[in-house]
Amino acid sequence: MSESAVRAEEVAGAVATSILPRKPQRRWTRFILPTYTGAVMVYLVSPILVMILYGFNKTGGLKVSFKWQGFTLAWYRGLFDIPNLTQALKNSLFIATVSTLIATAIGTLVALALVRYRFRGRQVADMIMFMNIAAPEIVLGAALLSFFVTLGLPRGVLTIIIAHVMFNIAYVAVTVRARLSGFDTSLEEAAQDLGADPWTTFWKVTLPLIFPGILAGALLAFALSIDDFVITSFNAGPVSTFPLWVYAAARVGVPPQVFVMGTLIFTFGVSLAAINLLLQRRRVRPALAEASGAADDVS
Amino acid sequence: MPDIDVRLERVTKQFADTVAVDDLSLDIEEGEFFSMLGPSGCGKTTTLRMIGGFEEPSIGTVYLGGRDVTDLPPYKRDVNTVFQSYALFPHLDVFENVAFGLRRKKVPKDEITARVNEALHLVEMTGFGKRKPSQMSGGQQQRVALARALVNHPKVLLLDEPLGALDLKLRKQMQLELKRIQQEVGITFIYVTHDQEEAMTMSDRLAVMRYGKIEQIGPPEDVYETPATEFVASFLGASNLLDGELGRQTDGNTAVQLAAGSSVTVPTDRVPHDLYDTQVKVGVRPEKITIEADRGDPAPGFNHVTGLMRMATYIGVSHQYKVEGPGAKELTVYVQNLGAAPAPSPGEKVRLVWHPEHTFVVKPSAPLTQEEEVE
Numbered sequence: 146m147s148e149s150a151v152r153a154e155e156v157a158g159a160v161a162t163s164i165l166p167r168k169p170q171r172r173w174t175r176f177i178l179p180t181y182t183g184a185v186m187v188y189l190v191s192p193i194l195v196m197i198l199y200g201f202n203k204t205g206g207l208k209v210s211f212k213w214q215g216f217t218l219a220w221y222r223g224l225f226d227i228p229n230l231t232q233a234l235k236n237s238l239f240i241a242t243v244s245t246l247i248a249t250a251i252g253t254l255v256a257l258a259l260v261r262y263r264f265r266g267r268q269v270a271d272m273i274m275f276m277n278i279a280a281p282e283i284v285l286g287a288a289l290l291s292f293f294v295t296l297g298l299p300r301g302v303l304t305i306i307i308a309h310v311m312f313n314i315a316y317v318a319v320t321v322r323a324r325l326s327g328f329d330t331s332l333e334e335a336a337q338d339l340g341a342d343p344w345t346t347f348w349k350v351t352l353p354l355i356f357p358g359i360l361a362g363a364l365l366a367f368a369l370s371i372d373d374f375v376i377t378s379f380n381a382g383p384v385s386t387f388p389l390w391v392y393a394a395a396r397v398g399v400p401p402q403v404f405v406m407g408t409l410i411f412t413f414g415v416s417l418a419a420i421n422l423l424l425q426r427r428r429v430r431p432a433l434a435e436a437s438g439a440a441d442d443v444s
Numbered sequence: 445m446p447d448i449d450v451r452l453e454r455v456t457k458q459f460a461d462t463v464a465v466d467d468l469s470l471d472i473e474e475g476e477f478f479s480m481l482g483p484s485g486c487g488k489t490t491t492l493r494m495i496g497g498f499e500e501p502s503i504g505t506v507y508l509g510g511r512d513v514t515d516l517p518p519y520k521r522d523v524n525t526v527f528q529s530y531a532l533f534p535h536l537d538v539f540e541n542v543a544f545g546l547r548r549k550k551v552p553k554d555e556i557t558a559r560v561n562e563a564l565h566l567v568e569m570t571g572f573g574k575r576k577p578s579q580m581s582g583g584q585q586q587r588v589a590l591a592r593a594l595v596n597h598p599k600v601l602l603l604d605e606p607l608g609a610l611d612l613k614l615r616k617q618m619q620l621e622l623k624r625i626q627q628e629v630g631i632t633f634i635y636v637t638h639d640q641e642e643a644m645t646m647s648d649r650l651a652v653m654r655y656g657k658i659e660q661i662g663p664p665e666d667v668y669e670t671p672a673t674e675f676v677a678s679f680l681g682a683s684n685l686l687d688g689e690l691g692r693q694t695d696g697n698t699a700v701q702l703a704a705g706s707s708v709t710v711p712t713d714r715v716p717h718d719l720y721d722t723q724v725k726v727g728v729r730p731e732k733i734t735i736e737a738d739r740g741d742p743a744p745g746f747n748h749v750t751g752l753m754r755m756a757t758y759i760g761v762s763h764q765y766k767v768e769g770p771g772a773k774e775l776t777v778y779v780q781n782l783g784a785a786p787a788p789s790p791g792e793k794v795r796l797v798w799h800p801e802h803t804f805v806v807k808p809s810a811p812l813t814q815e816e817e818v819e
Contacts, residue, residue: 334498335531337518339545339596349544353535 193411200404220401227402233390234406240302240386241370244309249363251310252317253355259318260325274315285312286379293380300382308380309370316369317362324358357425364417371410448510449474449632450495450600455504457490457656464490465501466656472600472634477626479635479643482653483679483816488636489604491653495634496602497521509599519548524593525602528609530585532577538564538588539573545596563595564588566625583614590625600632607642619645640680644668652676654809654816669802670714674725675809684733684775685725686749690715690805700726700805704770708747710803724805730776732802735765738793748797751775753788763787767794 203217225231255274259267277285289308290300298304332354336346352359374388381389387410391403450472457465465487472478480488493499494506497518506514513521524545532541542560551559564570567587577585586606593601603622607615623646626633637643643650644664651661652675660672671677674685687703697709708726728747742748751767754774762778765788769775775796788794 329529329531331527331529331531332533334518335525335527335533336544338496338498338523338525339592340519340548341544342517342519345548350533354533 196404196411197408200401200408202401202404204401220405224402224405227400229385230387230390230394230400230402230406233385234387236302236384237371237387240305240309241367244306244313244370245363245366247306248310248313248366249317249359252314252362252366253321253359255314255318256321256325260322260328274318277312277315278319282312282373282375286376289376290379300380301384304380304382305377305384305386308376309373312373312376313366313369316365317359320362320365321355321358324355324361328354357421360417360421364414364421368414447474448472449476449508450634451507451510452491452494453505453507455491455494455501455506457487457494457499458502463656465494468504468656468658470651470658470661472632474632475630477623477633477635477646477648479637479647479650480653481637481640481643481650481680482659483638483812485816486653487656488638488653490656492525492602492604492634492636495600496523496525522599523602524596524598524600525604526586526589526593526606528605530577530589530606532585532589532592534577536576537573538569538575538577538580541577541588542592542595544592549596559595560591563591566594566628567591567621582609583618586610586618590622594625594629594631597629598631600634601626603633603635605637606635607637607639615642622646644680652680654679668729670804671727671806672716673809674727674806675812677725677727677804677806679812682730682776683727684730684769684773685727685806686770686773688724688726690720690722690724697800698805700724700803702726702749702770704773706749706770708749708803709800710805711800714801714803715805716807719805719807723808725808727804727806728798728802730764731778731780733775733777733796733798735767735777735779735788736795736797737788738795742795742797745800746797747800747803748795749775750793750795753790753792753794755790756787758787767796769796 198213199211200220201216201218202213203215203219255270258264259270286308289304289311293300293304328351332350333346336350337343341349372388374392377386378389378392385393387406391399394400394403448471450470452468452470455465455468456463464485468487468491470491480491482488490499494501495508497513497516497520501514504514505512508521508523533544536544539560542563543556546556546559560573561570564572567590569584569587569591572580572584572588577588580588586609589606606622607618610618619642622633622635626646635643635646647664649661649663650667651658652667653659654675660667660676667676668680671680671683677683677685688700688708689703691699691701691707693699693712696712698712698715699707699709701707710726738750749769751769753765754768755766757764757766758781760781762781765777765779767775767777777796
């Protein structure tokens with residue numbers, strides 16, 4: 146029986162016990178929280194809408210004007226007209242991709258270790274990850290800079306990547322761990338029982354099953370990396386990234402291409418997240434619906 | 445004599461502070477349907493997991509087909525397991541679940557298809573290949589789990605309470621089904637359960653376990669008719685047990701002096717030798733007893749006790765009576781509903797009569813604790 150059916154029965158039972166039909170008590174207060182939530186949503190979404198909108202604004206020159214002057218696709222066509230901005234975006238995409246891949250691999254293994262094994266220092270590891278997430282970025286950025294200076298490592302793409310991997314590992318590990326903690330270990334035993342060695346078991350059973358968690362962690366890492374400003378600004382040296390370029394440009398005026406790029410990055414991120422969500426849904430939803438219908442039609 | 449398929453030799457498994465399996469030795473023959481039966485925490489699942497390779501014995505040796513496999517990991521053992529939770533891979537469809545083992549062995553594609561279909565046919569799941577595990581009922585998942593194990597033609601199939609999650613009707617049906625499949629494929633089945641009826645229905649032999657040891661091992665009818673301990677007598681079916689002491693032996697019979705006064709006789713060959721001069725319990729199964737009114741002389745050559753009818757319950761196929769017997773012990777009697785005699789009513793004095801051949805003498809056991817009852 147589905148959950149809603151159970152609930153319906155409970156409701157029916159409750160109704161049956163009171164013989165006289167009661168007047169439904171519908172008070173206006175029930176609108177307070179929904180309205181409030183709606184307002185918060187507007188608050189959350191309006192900056193994004195503004196960004197998307199200004200990508201289509203027909204401004205005269207290269208600098209943005211915050212007056213709506215009509216619709217245009219010129220900025221989409223001339224997306225790469227500003228070479229420095231294009232280079233900064235390329236840098237950002239490269240750094241985000243590489244740091245995400247590395248942080249995802251490292252973070253996933255950390256999560257596996259923390260969930261699967263009881264070892265000394267497990268709680269310390271937990272605390273370090275929490276500290277890493279909670280620590281102010283400005284502190285991490287400054288600390289990393291002095292670290293790189295001490296090592297004599299020239300600032301550039303490499304140091305940015307190292308920095309981004311550092312702050313992304315904890316996010317990935319925490320996300321993957323949440324997925325792993327509900328993992329039925331008898332599935333791994335079943336794989337071994339069927340002749341799969343531990344390596345094959347990992348690739349054929351464990352990894353596919355925790356993949357949505359890994360993907361969620363990777364998406365988070367990518368999002369954090371591509372728009373990181375504080376830590377990057379400490380460790381970038383001569384290299385410019387998308388956020389650094391926008392920040393520098395903001396003092397004189399932001400070209401509309403920035404809004405377009407922001408829109409595209411946003412769209413890309415949202416679609417990945419949506420696909421991930423859909424994939425997970427498809428794995429669970431129709432399954433449940435069909436199972437209740439198909440139940441015991443053979444046996 | 446058939447070959448020994450699985451042999452456990454003085455196996456002990458110790459976890460942090462408990463001994464799960466205690467110096468256990470066991471031989472299981474090829475092609476046998478063997479059940480390990482016992483309450484929660486008796487060590488049956490641990491024993492099964494040691495055969496499967498999921499637990500390593502602390503002491504002792506495990507042999508499969510004559511080969512020492514004690515140190516082999518599960519993926520190198522020629523056994524397959526049907527897990528309690530089925531453990532079907534949720535990301536693979538039914539076909540790929542069943543094909544998993546064959547793919548690991550690099551079986552050619554055509555053969556995989558043929559064998560998977562054959563296995564699905566065996567468990568009557570033909571046509572379900574494209575389904576995901578979550579799209580099937582518990583009974584169907586159970587069948588797929590069975591097919592996934594059998595398709596590898598293992599030497600031994602291990603089943604860990606595979607029917608535990610199914611409802612009663614489906615469970616009964618699957619019991620017969622499992623027995624049919626086992627006879628069809630001829631593989632050794634080792635079956636773990638806490639359900640005594642299940643074990644009796646399917647097994648060629650069963651072992652009743654408690655505290656990591658085997659209390660009794662044998663064909664179901666032997667264990668049922670002649671239980672070795674009080675624990676076996678009460679765990680496998682219902683028993684009426686009375687305190688007593690063994691007495692005189694006369695032409696093949698031994699008298700048992702009941703604590704409550706009267707005495708009953710047991711054929712001497714049904715009395716374990718090590719029980720003389722100790723406190724024993726003498727027992728009889730509820731269906732072996734006939735009830736008669738407590739008038740006139742009892743028939744000679746039969747055991748009998750008198751009691752007070754306390755409660756009569758009508759169950760349809762039978763009547764079930766609770767009688768207050770000697771020493772205020774409650775005795776249970778099942779009488780098949782033949783529709784002939786009127787049922788005795790509560791408050792009547794009755795005489796319970798049974799044949800000495802149906803009497804057994806057992807060693808007293810500690811009563812079942814609460815932890816043992818939860819499964």
